[in-house]
Amino acid sequence: MSVTQQYLLDTYRAQRLGTPAPPAPGSGDRLLLRGLRERRAFRRVLAGRAVGGWRRLLPRRAPLTRAARRPPR
Template identity: 60%
Template structure:
C-alpha cells in the first residue's frame, strides 16, 4: 500500500468516526528540515564549533591542500 492510499484510508476512517482528518503526507517536511538545521547549529555552538560556514570551510581546506586560505 502506498503512502497516498494509506492517507486516503485513514481520512475515510476518521470521517466515519467523526474524528479530524490526519495531516497530508509531506505537510510538515519543510518545518522538520528547518528544526533539524537549527538543532545542528545549536549542537555546534554547544560543542564550541562555528555554527555557520562549516561546509564551505571544509571544502576550502580540502581544495587548498590542507592550508587555511582567507579568501574562502
C-alpha cells in the same frame, strides 16, 4: 499499499467516524528539516565552532547578476 492510499483510507475512516482528519503526508517535512538544522547549529555552538556555512562567505549574487544584465550606457 502506498502512502497516498493509506492517507485516503485514513481520511475516509476519520470522516465516517467524525474524528479530525490526519495530516497529509509530507506536511511536516519542512518543520522537521528546520528543527534538525537548528539542533545542528546549537551543537556547533556548544562545541565552540562557527555556525555559519560556506554560503555566508560568498558575495550575494543578485547585485552581480543585475549589473551584468544592465545595458551599457
